[in-house]
Amino acid sequence: xxxxxxxxxxxxxxxxxxxxxxxxxxxxxxxxxxxxxxxxxxxxxxxxxxxxxxxxxxxxxxxxxxxxxxxxxxxxxxxxxxxxxxxxxxxxxxxxxxxxxxxxxxxxxxxxxxxxxxxxxxxxxxxxxxxxxxxxxxxxxxxxxxxxxxxxxxxxxxxxxxxxxxxxxxxxxxxxxxxxxxxxxxxxxxxxxxxxxxxxxxxxxxxxxxxxxxxxxxxxxxxxxxxxxxxxxxxxxxxxxxxxxxxxxxxxxxxxxxxxxxxxxxxxxxxxxxxxxxxxxxxxxxxxxxxxxxxxxxxxxxxxxxxxxxxxxxxxxxxxxxxxxxxxxxxxxxxxxxxxxxxxxxxxxxxxxxxxxxxxxxxxxxxxxxxxxxxxxxxxxx
Numbered sequence: 001x002x003x004x005x006x007x008x009x010x011x012x013x014x015x016x017x018x019x020x021x022x023x024x025x026x027x028x029x030x031x032x033x034x035x036x037x038x039x040x041x042x043x044x045x046x047x048x049x050x051x052x053x054x055x056x057x058x059x060x061x062x063x064x065x066x067x068x069x070x071x072x073x074x075x076x077x078x079x080x081x082x083x084x085x086x087x088x089x090x091x092x093x094x095x096x097x098x099x100x101x102x103x104x105x106x107x108x109x110x111x112x113x114x115x116x117x118x119x120x121x122x123x124x125x126x127x128x129x130x131x132x133x134x135x136x137x138x139x140x141x142x143x144x145x146x147x148x149x150x151x152x153x154x155x156x157x158x159x160x161x162x163x164x165x166x167x168x169x170x171x172x173x174x175x176x177x178x179x180x181x182x183x184x185x186x187x188x189x190x191x192x193x194x195x196x197x198x199x200x201x202x203x204x205x206x207x208x209x210x211x212x213x214x215x216x217x218x219x220x221x222x223x224x225x226x227x228x229x230x231x232x233x234x235x236x237x238x239x240x241x242x243x244x245x246x247x248x249x250x251x252x253x254x255x256x257x258x259x260x261x262x263x264x265x266x267x268x269x270x271x272x273x274x275x276x277x278x279x280x281x282x283x284x285x286x287x288x289x290x291x292x293x294x295x296x297x298x299x300x301x302x303x304x305x306x307x308x309x310x311x312x313x314x315x316x317x318x319x320x321x322x323x324x325x326x327x328x329x330x331x332x333x334x335x336x337x338x339x340x341x342x343x344x345x346x347x348x349x350x351x352x353x354x355x356x357x358x359x360x361x362x363x364x365x366x367x368x369x370x371x372x373x374x375x376x377x378x379x380x381x382x
Contacts, residue, residue: 037338038331039375050366051330055359058307059352062345063243065282067234067252069297072285075226077199081215082175085109085194092222094207098198104222105196105209112174113192116184119167123185126164129157202226205295225295230288232264234301235279244269244303250284251302254293262286262293266303310344310352317365318343318351319372327353328371330362336371 085107092104136153139145171181175194184190206223209215232252236244246269252262268283284301286293319326325343328336341356357363364371 035337036379037375038335039328039337039371039378040335041371041374042334045371045374046334048367049364049371051362052365053360053362054311054313054353054357056309057312059310059312059347059350062347063236063240063301063303064345065234065236065301065303067232067299067301069254069286069293069295069299070231070233071205071225071227071295072229072231075200075202075229077202077224078220079104079196079199079222079224080220081107081194081196081217082173083107083109083112083194084216085111085192085214087209087211087213087215088193090207090209090211092198092204092207094204096204097202098204098224099201100198102198103195104198104204107194107196107215108192109174109194110192112176112194113190115167115170115174116190119164119171119181119184120188120190122160122164122167126157126160129153129160133157196221198222198224200224200226227288227291227293227295230286230293230295231267232284232286232299232301234282234284234299235274235277236282236303238273238278238280241269241273241280244280244282248303250304252284252286252299253302254297254299256294256297257292261302310354311357311359312350312352313357313363314365315346315349315351317363317368319368321372325351326372327357328364328368328375329357330364336364336375338372338375 086109087105088108089106090104091106092098092102098104133150133153136145136150140147140150168181171184172178175197176184202224203226204222205225205227207221208219209221215221244266246266248266249263250266252264253259254262264284264286266282267285268281270281273280282301282303313327317327319328319338321338325341326338327341329339330336339356342354344352344354
């Protein structure tokens with residue numbers, strides 16, 4: 001009996017050893033029952049899932065940059081007075097649409113009337129000198145005066161013309177038009193009114209004057225902008241600046257417009273890095289025919305970066321738990337495990353996986369949400 005008992009022990013030991021060897025030669029592809037994050041399902045549930053093998057593909061990573069709407073500096077005019085004067089009338093208000101040449105404000109300027117008077121005097125002096133030259137020419141022809149006297153009269157006339165031109169240019173610098181100067185010459189009536197006029201078609205977006213205020217030529221009184229085109233300005237981190245190029249098309253989202261997407265072209269990429277923020281300024285030109293975009297609105301600029309090779313999964317495969325992205329990876333025919341990944345921003349329904357997956361892994365792309373709920377249910381049941 002003792003011999004039989006010993007043989008039984010040896011046989012049992014050999015069977016146990018063979019079973020141990022078998023486990024070592026086939027590492028567990030199927031998770032042991034109770035392993036965290038693993039769910040086992042039957043064939044019926046499996047039919048409701050779509051499982052695909054992941055691989056690498058080229059994807060353009062989208063940069064989302066905070067930005068703001070600003071006026072197009074090539075379509076804006078900051079308008080001031082041409083003379084020192086007191087504001088007597090304001091014709092334009094904030095938000096008003098104005099046209100090129102339209103009067104925005106009226107000033108009373110004693111400086112203007114003084115220059116007008118000097119111009120009329122120079123005009124009369126030039127006329128007198130012109131007549132003096134004509135008489136001198138007749139006298140010279142009659143041999144009454146010599147050539148030197150004629151030359152003197154011609155020189156005085158040339159000087160009077162120069163003074164007249166200088167006064168004319170000064171009137172133009174003070175804001176008078178050619179029509180106004182011709183009217184002054186014809187009537188001889190000096191006036192002290194000076195007009196502040198718009199220099200382009202647009203909207204008054206800034207006004208800095210009040211009734212009775214004394215203004216100087218260095219003061220900006222109105223800002224008029226053509227808002228049919230605006231700029232979207234954003235800052236690109238310097239490490240991503242190489243992927244942004246002038247002339248590329250980009251998109252933008254404006255929260256004030258309900259996240260509406262707008263398209264435009266990148267017209268400027270700065271050549272220098274801001275040393276305080278370590279960013280590069282970019283500008284996008286955006287058409288604004290309906291004037292929905294307002295300067296200083298907040299926006300997000302979306303720029304397609306250079307294409308890179310990444311593992312790509314459909315957005316439907318992503319499960320978000322505890323502020324972290326996960327996918328369900330198939331371990332064998334009926335077992336799936338929740339795996340944490342690092343994912344990039346979604347692009348056209350696909351998500352680049354930065355880490356956590358390798359080519360050849362099989363993930364659930366349809367039905368992942370329901371399968372994860374099944375996993376949670378079974379974990380709660382113990």
